[in-house]
Amino acid sequence: MHISLAPMEGVVDYPMRLLMTELGGYDRCVTEFIRVTDVLLPDRVFFRYCAELEHGCHTLSGTPVHIQLLGSDPDAMASNACRAVSLGAVAIDLNFGCPAKTVNKSNGGSILLRNPERVGSIVRAVRDAVPANVPVNAKIRLGYESDETFEEVAEKVFAAGANELCVHARTKVQGYKPPAYWPRARAIVGGKPQAALTINGEIWSVDDALTALQQSRFGRLMLGRTALARPDLALQIKARLAGDVYLPLQWVDIFGLLQTQFKRSDKSSARHIGNRTKQWLAYLKRTYPEAEILFTSIKRLHDESAFSRALTEHERFLASGFPVPTEITPSQRGEIRSVASVS
Ligand SMILES: Cc1cc2nc3c(=O)[nH]c(=O)nc-3n(C[C@H](O)[C@H](O)[C@H](O)COP(=O)(O)O)c2cc1C
Incomplete structure (x- = not known):
């Protein structure tokens, strides 16, 4: 596909x-x-x-x-x-x-x-x-x-x-x-x-x-x-069509992508710092309730260090027992395994 x-x-x-x-x-x-x-x-x-x-x-x-x-x-x-x-x-x-x-x-x-x-x-x-x-x-x-x-x-x-x-x-x-x-x-x-x-x-x-x-x-x-x-919707679709088992990404994985996006984002204009991250969170809220929590904590921030601090706090929040299913480790998520290999 x-x-x-x-x-x-x-x-x-x-x-x-x-x-x-x-x-x-x-x-x-x-x-x-x-x-x-x-x-x-x-x-x-x-x-x-x-x-x-x-x-x-x-x-x-x-x-x-x-x-x-x-x-x-x-x-x-x-x-x-x-x-x-x-x-x-x-x-x-x-x-x-x-x-x-x-x-x-x-x-x-x-x-x-x-x-x-x-x-x-x-x-x-x-x-x-x-x-x-x-x-x-x-x-x-x-x-x-x-x-x-x-x-x-x-x-x-x-x-x-x-x-x-x-x-x-x-x-x-x-x-x-x-x-x-x-x-x-x-x-x-x-x-x-x-x-x-x-x-x-x-x-x-x-x-x-x-x-x-x-x-x-x-x-x-x-x-x-x-x-x-x-x-990872494209990966999910391809796995289903191929008859593979796919473990969809969880918020903790998506949050990693979001951190990368913020790190790479253009910070040359102070006024616009973090705007693209907020914009992406607005889309992510549709799938991940945790995105709403993060969005609320950063929506008024424009300062790079305040923004980075909020992301670190969210990371701690996730690490401190936020309900993440334990049977799936982050490194396993997103892997495509064939039906044969798991059955
Ligand atoms: C913010 C935004 C910007 C868009 N910009 C373009 C564009 O530059 N060129 C284009 O062909 N379509 C553009 N589209 C339309 C999308 O490519 C797509 O056709 C539309 O969002 C429907 O697909 P979706 O339901 O998967 O979002 C844009 C859509 C949105 C929401």
Whole structure:
């Protein structure tokens, strides 16, 4: 099973991609969108969004990172895609799903789903401009106000030569409100290789993943907020599909990841110290009640030493008899063992 870590502006940046791919289970990452207007962006913009360009456009643990562009001008999209490729991009992802007002107002993101022709012409321009061995993929929602244009958009995307399509199974107007309409996505499956279709949206558990795959008949998954809420969800899904026994990570393990994230975080701006850690905790609270306890203790802190002290206190709190199941040691968690080896 192929699982991508979703692009998330302001959230899934270089350090988060590094951490998540070190943990494992992800076959691909996609950068936050790079906004393209009508100019050729300077190299530094591509390196800012995709520091992995420094090492072959892969995370340090070897996971490929696709560069995502968002814009509505086919020529500008094409020339910026070429620039990205010249800097080492291994694949280009085109964003037709962003619901942000400012982006939609300037005719970018999900508003383009109202105009399947336009989507097709952007994909075509980029496809024609970059070398044939560089995949060009598109990420869409089911539509803008309604899902009426969904099939036509998908058809134009593939007719224009896209290699893959990822569908966040909701319209723009549906926003992030559950549910995601996985069965609706199935309409476009006919004749396409399963590996060309990725289903995304509201996959919070292994059972959700299996249902999304079964209902959409797509071959691949993408996880966004859900990956942040349950960092080893991709590992859990893969283990279940392989028939392996997997011991999900517990809070004590996740807390270790969080400490690493804080240590690595950019502390150059005093005002923003710890913000990314708080942001991640907001997602983790959904799965781990302990995340709420930690969040409450750090939410007003901006000072590095106070923040570090709060993390150390939480570590002591966990070590001092916080109910952690004793039959599983932290080092055992996250291991995948085959059914044969435990039975
Ligand atoms: C904070 C945030 C930022 C996002 N930024 C992007 C982005 O830059 N590009 C993109 O294609 N999708 C973006 N998305 C959408 C996600 O990639 C994904 O499609 C969506 O969150 C649904 O998946 P999930 O239910 O697994 O989170 C963003 C979503 C969120 C919540």
